[in-house]
Structures are given as C-alpha cells and as structure tokens.
Amino acid sequence: MKAIVNVHLKPGVLDSQGKAVHHALSSLHFDSVNDVRIGKQIILELDENDEAKAKDEVSKMCEELLANTVIEDYTIEIVK
Amino acid sequence: MKAIVNVHLKPGVLDSQGKAVHHALSSLHFDSVNDVRIGKQIILELDENDEAKAKDEVSKMCEELLANTVIEDYTIEIVK
Numbered sequence: 001m002k003a004i005v006n007v008h009l010k011p012g013v014l015d016s017q018g019k020a021v022h023h024a025l026s027s028l029h030f031d032s033v034n035d036v037r038i039g040k041q042i043i044l045e046l047d048e049n050d051e052a053k054a055k056d057e058v059s060k061m062c063e064e065l066l067a068n069t070v071i072e073d074y075t076i077e078i079v080k
Numbered sequence: 081m082k083a084i085v086n087v088h089l090k091p092g093v094l095d096s097q098g099k100a101v102h103h104a105l106s107s108l109h110f111d112s113v114n115d116v117r118i119g120k121q122i123i124l125e126l127d128e129n130d131e132a133k134a135k136d137e138v139s140k141m142c143e144e145l146l147a148n149t150v151i152e153d154y155t156i157e158i159v160k
C-alpha cells in the first residue's frame with residue numbers, strides 16, 4: 001500500500017522559497033503567475049493492507065517526524 | 081486557475097533525503113515502511129482561464145526552472 005503525504009506551510013506563514021521561485025518565474029517572463037507555494041511530497045511504501053490502519057500510522061508519522069505542525073499542514077492520501 | 085506540480089527524482093536516482101527519513105522512521109519504531117521517496121510539490125496560482133494553455137505554460141516553467149529534467153520527473157495537475 002502506498003501513502004502520499006503533502007506537507008505545506010500554513011496559510012499566513014511566509015513561504016520564502018515560494019517567493020523566490022515566483023520572482024525567478026517573473027524574470028523568465030512568466031507573467032501569468034499570481035502566487036507560488038512550495039511544499040514537500042513524501043511517498044511511503046507500506047507493509048500494511050488495512051487502509052484505515054495505514055492512514056492512522058501515517059498520521060502518527062506526520063505528527064512525530066514528517067511535519068512541523070506548528071507551521072505546517074499535511075494531507076494524507078492512501079492509494080492501492 | 082491553480083496548477084499543482086509534483087517533482088520527484090527519477091527511479092534509480094539515489095534519494096538521500098528519502099533514505100534519511102526512512103532511517104529516522106525506523107528509529108521511531110515505524111517498522112511497516114518499506115521505502116520513502118521525497119519530492120517537491122509546487123502550487124501555482126495562475127491568471128489564465130484556458131486549461132490547455134495553462135498546462136502548456138506550466139510545462140514550460142517546469143522545463144526551464146521548476147524541475148531538473150536530467151534527474152527529475154514532474155507531473156502537472158490543473159484544478160478549478
């Protein structure tokens with residue numbers, strides 16, 4: 001079973017990496033871009049067949065290691 | 081219109097960040113994890129209403145700036 005975890009800075013937290021990329025895109029004349037936010041996508045291959053259990057386990061991993069929940073939000077998607 | 085770009089290392093390219101997180105998860109007794117791959121998720125807010133045009137534009141951004149196509153693959157998803 002595969003879990004896809006997306007970790008992004010919470011709205012309101014300054015995303016300096018996103019700002020830098022936005023600026024770089026403007027320099028390259030991509031003028032249709034209004035905003036850029038950059039996060040992490042973590043793909044986990046799990047030895048677990050129960051979807052609910054897998055989601056629970058991954059949620060714990062996010063709280064303990066994968067995300068800094070003070071400044072970051074995360075979403076979990078279980079596939080296959 | 082919003083574009084979600086996922087950038088990941090190509091299969092076969094060593095993902096040292098993924099390896100480090102895998103090791104850290106093992107240390108925390110998350111033993112059900114077989115593999116970890118870490119990539120970037122870039123969310124772009126675009127001033128463009130045509131979905132095909134938006135995808136084309138974002139594809140150019142990936143080739144020129146967002147991804148290193150020698151070692152990275154990317155996927156583009158247009159939402160709303």
